[in-house]
Amino acid sequence: MAKILVVTSGKGGVGKTTTSAAIGTGLALRGHKTVIVDFDVGLRNLDLIMGCERRVVYDFVNVVNGEANLQQALIKDKRLENLYVLAASQTRDKDALTKEGVEKVLMELKETFEYVVCDSPAGIETGAHLAMYFADEAIVVTNPEVSSVRDSDRMLGLLASKSRRAELGEEPIKEHLLLTRYNPERVSKGEMLGVEDVKEILAVTLLGVIPESQAVLKASNQGVPVILDDQSDAGQAYGDAVDRLLGKTVEHRFLDAQKKGFFERLFGGN
Amino acid sequence: MNIFDFFRANKKVSTASVAKERLQIIVAHERGQRSTPDYLPALQKELVEVIRKYVNIESDQVQVALENQGSCSILELNITLPDR
Numbered sequence: 001m002a003k004i005l006v007v008t009s010g011k012g013g014v015g016k017t018t019t020s021a022a023i024g025t026g027l028a029l030r031g032h033k034t035v036i037v038d039f040d041v042g043l044r045n046l047d048l049i050m051g052c053e054r055r056v057v058y059d060f061v062n063v064v065n066g067e068a069n070l071q072q073a074l075i076k077d078k079r080l081e082n083l084y085v086l087a088a089s090q091t092r093d094k095d096a097l098t099k100e101g102v103e104k105v106l107m108e109l110k111e112t113f114e115y116v117v118c119d120s121p122a123g124i125e126t127g128a129h130l131a132m133y134f135a136d137e138a139i140v141v142t143n144p145e146v147s148s149v150r151d152s153d154r155m156l157g158l159l160a161s162k163s164r165r166a167e168l169g170e171e172p173i174k175e176h177l178l179l180t181r182y183n184p185e186r187v188s189k190g191e192m193l194g195v196e197d198v199k200e201i202l203a204v205t206l207l208g209v210i211p212e213s214q215a216v217l218k219a220s221n222q223g224v225p226v227i228l229d230d231q232s233d234a235g236q237a238y239g240d241a242v243d244r245l246l247g248k249t250v251e252h253r254f255l256d257a258q259k260k261g262f263f264e265r266l267f268g269g270n
Numbered sequence: 271m272n273i274f275d276f277f278r279a280n281k282k283v284s285t286a287s288v289a290k291e292r293l294q295i296i297v298a299h300e301r302g303q304r305s306t307p308d309y310l311p312a313l314q315k316e317l318v319e320v321i322r323k324y325v326n327i328e329s330d331q332v333q334v335a336l337e338n339q340g341s342c343s344i345l346e347l348n349i350t351l352p353d354r
Contacts, residue, residue: 145289146289146292146293149293149297150293150296150297150300153297153300153301154300157300157301157304161304187286189284190284190285190286190287191284191285191286192286193286193289193290193293194286197286197289197290200290201290201293201294201297202297
C-alpha cells in the first residue's frame with residue numbers, strides 16, 4: 001500500500017526541503033520506489049536541492065491542468081533508480097492547485113510509487129493545506145527555537161483537524177517530530193532548547209535529531225541530498241531517521257556535546 | 271567556556287529554560303483556543319446585533335465563553351448594560 005508522507009513545519013527556513021530531499025532519497029536508497037513532490041508553487045526549490053533544476057520541463061501545475069501527463073513531468077534522478085521528482089510551478093499564481101487536481105495527481109502517483117513525499121511550503125495557506133490534506137504520515141520539522149516550536153504545535157493542531165483523515169473520521173495522520181539544526185554544545189550550556197524539552201512541549205514521537213552541520217550547506221551548494229554524504233553527521237542522522245520511519249529501532253546519535261580537549265577548554269573561545 | 275569565564279559570576283537562569291517556560295504557557299493557551307468551535311465569533315457578533323436593537327451597547331460589552339466540563343459544555347454569556 002502506497003503511503004503519502006508530508007514534510008511540514010509552519011515556519012519557513014527550518015529545513016523542510018532539505019528534509020524532503022534527504023528522506024525521499026533515503027527511502028529510494030533502501031529500495032522503495034519514491035517520488036518527491038514540491039508543493040511550493042511560485043517558490044520552487046526542491047529541484048535545486050535535488051540537483052535537477054535544469055531538467056524541469058513540465059511541472060505539477062501543468063499536470064493538474066492537463067497540459068502534460070505525469071510521465072512527461074516526472075524527473076528521474078540520475079543517481080538512484082527508484083527516485084523521481086515532481087517540480088512545483090515557478091511562474092503561476094499560488095492558487096493554481098485545487099483539492100480535486102491534487103487528489104487526482106496523488107492518486108495516480110500512488111499507483112506506481114511506494115512513497116509519495118510531499119514537500120510543503122511554509123505557512124498555513126492553501127499550498128501548505130493541500131500538501132498535508134491527503135497525507136497518511138507527517139514529518140513535522142522543528143528547530144529548537146521558540147517560534148519554530150510554536151508554529152509546529154499549530155501545524156500539529158491542523159494535521160489533527162483539517163486533513164482528509166480527520167474530516168472522514170478515519171485513523172489520524174501519524175505524526176513524527178524531526179528536530180533539525182540541533183547544536184548539542186549550546187544545549188549543554190543552556191542556550192538552546194534540548195530534545196527532551198521540545199518533546200515534552202509538543203508531545204509527538206521523535207523521528208530524529210539532525211545536528212547543525214556544515215554538510216547541509218555543502219550538499220545544497222552541489223545539488224546533492226545531504227543523506228548521500230554518508231560521512232557527515234547530518235547525512236548519518238537522516239539515514240537513521242529513514243530507518244526509524246521504516247519501523248526499525250535505531251538509537252539516537254549526535255545528542256551530546258563533543259568533549260573538548262584541555263587546550264580547547266582553556267583557550268577555545270566558546 | 272574559557273579560562274576567563276571562571277572568574278565571572280555565572281548564576282543566571284539559562285535562556286533555554288526561559289524559552290521552555292514561555293512555550294509551555296503559550297502552547298497550552300493556544301491549544302485551549304483551538305478547541306473552541308469556529309462559530310463562536312459569529313455567534314457573538316449576531317448576539318450583539320440583537321441586543322443593540324433594544325439597548326445601546328458596544329461590541330466589547332458582550333463576552334461569550336464556552337467551557338467544557340466532562341460530557342457537557344457551558345455557554346456563558348456576559349452582557350454589561352450601560353448605566354441609566
